Amino acid sequence: MSETSSGQFLPVMETFYTLQGEGYHAGVPAYFIRVGGCDVGCVWCDVKESWDASKHPVSDVEVLARNVDASGARVCVVTGGEPAMYNLEPLTRALRHHGIRTHIETSGVYPVTGDWDWITFSPKKFKAPYESIYQLADELKVIVFHPSDLSWAEEHAAKVSPECMLFLQAEWDKKERSYPLILEYIGKNPQWRLSMQVHKYLGVD
Numbered sequence: 001m002s003e004t005s006s007g008q009f010l011p012v013m014e015t016f017y018t019l020q021g022e023g024y025h026a027g028v029p030a031y032f033i034r035v036g037g038c039d040v041g042c043v044w045c046d047v048k049e050s051w052d053a054s055k056h057p058v059s060d061v062e063v064l065a066r067n068v069d070a071s072g073a074r075v076c077v078v079t080g081g082e083p084a085m086y087n088l089e090p091l092t093r094a095l096r097h098h099g100i101r102t103h104i105e106t107s108g109v110y111p112v113t114g115d116w117d118w119i120t121f122s123p124k125k126f127k128a129p130y131e132s133i134y135q136l137a138d139e140l141k142v143i144v145f146h147p148s149d150l151s152w153a154e155e156h157a158a159k160v161s162p163e164c165m166l167f168l169q170a171e172w173d174k175k176e177r178s179y180p181l182i183l184e185y186i187g188k189n190p191q192w193r194l195s196m197q198v199h200k201y202l203g204v205d
């Protein structure tokens with residue numbers, strides 16, 4: 001049995017306290033835990049160094065939760081990589097023990113474990129998601145890399161719950177080309193909102 005299989009220990013690429021820059025909670029101070037390991041293989045991934053879990057030291061989730069609490073943050077965003085590769089029950093239990101809200105960002109390619117206050121589902125064309133994610137998602141965030149991604153976004157929007165918030169976000173390197181498209185699309189389809197990666201404009205992590 002590997003050290004991480006119980007979920008008590010997780011490979012962690014980095015942790016940082018910053019602002020959530022994307023989606024519904026943009027602007028909220030949040031402590032990020034970037035878990036190592038991802039097998040989705042997005043060509044435009046901006047954290048490719050996260051992919052190989054073996055390159056990242058394992059941390060005890062109790063220590064991680066204590067560090068979040070000590071930072072003063074009341075929201076913890078667990079991201080990756082693809083955090084749902086792991087059993088996240090122990091991590092969310094430890095965070096809740098300290099009264100910290102639990103948020104996760106996932107591509108949905110693994111069943112989500114753990115107890116979450118907010119689930120951001122960001123599907124990727126490179127690997128299909130599990131069906132279970134559609135009813136769990138609090139927000140659907142689709143990255144627009146190519147104009148055809150708008151119709152692809154609608155395919156996912158048709159499957160999420162009626163309460164799920166819908167966001168379109170330009171892939172960072174293509175944003176000059178994508179913003180006009182997205183703005184025009186949102187104007188005609190106002191159930192969608194723009195997600196802007198505010199942290200990148202501010203120059204923070």
Ligand code: SF4
Pocket residue numbers: 038039040041042044045046047048050080081082107124
């Ligand atoms: Fe990168 Fe996320 Fe895609 Fe994995 S799912 S390859 S971490 S963008």
